[in-house]
Amino acid sequence: MAAVNTTVAPTGTPPSRGDRAGRRPALRRDGRYASVFLTPSLGGLALFTLFPTAMALGISLFDWPVFGERTFQGFGNYSHLLHDPVFRRVVLNTVLFVVLYVPLNVVVSLGLAVWLGPQIRGRQVFRVLFFIPVMTPMVANVMVWRLLFQPGGLIDGGLQSWFGIDAPNFLGSSNWAMPAIVAMSIWQGFGYNFLVFSAAIDQVPQSQLESAQIDGAGPLQRFRYITWPMITPSMFFATTMTLITSFQVFAQPFILTQGGPGVATQTIVMYVYNQGWQFLQMGLASAAGWVLFVIIMGITAIQFVGQKRWVNYDV
Incomplete structure (x- = not known):
């Protein structure tokens, strides 16, 4: 009868290549879910904060009267x-x-x-x-x-x-x-x-x-x-x-x-x-x-x- 290997891997052993490959689809799936939930907040940040900030920087380089030539x-x-x-x-x-x-x-x-x-x-x-x-x-x-x-x-x-x-x-x-x-x-x-x-x-x-x-x-x-x-x-x-x-x-x-x-x-x-x-x-x-x-x-x-x-x- 073949001997059974009962050796236990020491605590803290890094996961094998197969384990890491198995986790990648789950991480990608979680990343997609996170992107879906973050999209409204990121869209609001870009539309109401980042875009106006960039526009203000551009306008600051111009003589920009509300009425008249810029x-x-x-x-x-x-x-x-x-x-x-x-x-x-x-x-x-x-x-x-x-x-x-x-x-x-x-x-x-x-x-x-x-x-x-x-x-x-x-x-x-x-x-x-x-x-x-x-x-x-x-x-x-x-x-x-x-x-x-x-x-x-x-x-x-x-x-x-x-x-x-x-x-x-x-x-x-x-x-x-x-x-x-x-x-x-x-x-x-x-x-x-x-x-x-x-x-x-x-x-x-x-x-x-x-x-x-x-x-x-x-x-x-x-x-x-x-x-x-x-x-x-x-x-x-x-x-x-x-x-x-x-x-x-x-x-x-x-x-x-x-x-x-x-x-x-x-x-x-x-x-x-x-x-x-x-x-x-x-x-x-x-x-x-x-x-x-x-x-x-x-x-x-x-x-x-x-x-x-x-x-x-x-x-």
């Missing part, structure tokens, strides 16, 4: 933006908004998320309350804050009643208009990052925090050495998304101040809107839009490179 200018529109003092001021306004808004948004969101830790009762109610401004339409929020900021409004009336002083002309002063827009934007937008941070803090093992507390670590030490390293991925996500959206700020200054006084609160997106829909210069508007695109992509790239030094994915 002529090729090359980088003439970009040269005009470089030497336009209004556009330089607009860029500085946008950077100032980002510098003020992003750190304050993150600090307020993180502080409230830490305060409403898992040990707080009724925290679900606070989560809903803090997120309500995010769900409320931006225009409605801005109109309410416009009533608060205007002379004779709630803030002005409260200061006169309680302290006998007049509030500054928040929306009519070049010194106060941008801080007023930042304050309104923080109130409207902190709830999103608050939920992100709150969810990340919920994932921190309570056993580690309790062990550190038993060893004598105080609240700040527990946050610094245990909580903070574990929520850095969420911090990276929140700061990156907040940076991107803050560079695109439009509704708040457009409704609150119309970019004024003068151009003190005009942002890059407002400049694009004005050039495209008020002055009907689509070439210049497209060039300004691409400048904003490059700025956002550069800041995002710096974020992704720098996150290797402070984001901890190993916990």
Whole structure:
């Protein structure tokens, strides 16, 4: 009787050529199914994002009035933006908004998320309350804050009643208009990052925090050495998304101040809107839009490179 080979292949042995050949039809079939399901999304991405982006790049190279002759200018529109003092001021306004808004948004969101830790009762109610401004339409929020900021409004009336002083002309002063827009934007937008941070803090093992507390670590030490390293991925996500959206700020200054006084609160997106829909210069508007695109992509790239030094994915 022939001997039977009972040798078992060691674990981790790569599949044979026959097994790989047998898997190929299944992989091709799965790939076809995936293509069918992805086609609507990819079609929408190409039609509503990639194509308009490419068209904007092409238009930015032309003197493209809505009505009139269109002529090729090359980088003439970009040269005009470089030497336009209004556009330089607009860029500085946008950077100032980002510098003020992003750190304050993150600090307020993180502080409230830490305060409403898992040990707080009724925290679900606070989560809903803090997120309500995010769900409320931006225009409605801005109109309410416009009533608060205007002379004779709630803030002005409260200061006169309680302290006998007049509030500054928040929306009519070049010194106060941008801080007023930042304050309104923080109130409207902190709830999103608050939920992100709150969810990340919920994932921190309570056993580690309790062990550190038993060893004598105080609240700040527990946050610094245990909580903070574990929520850095969420911090990276929140700061990156907040940076991107803050560079695109439009509704708040457009409704609150119309970019004024003068151009003190005009942002890059407002400049694009004005050039495209008020002055009907689509070439210049497209060039300004691409400048904003490059700025956002550069800041995002710096974020992704720098996150290797402070984001901890190993916990």
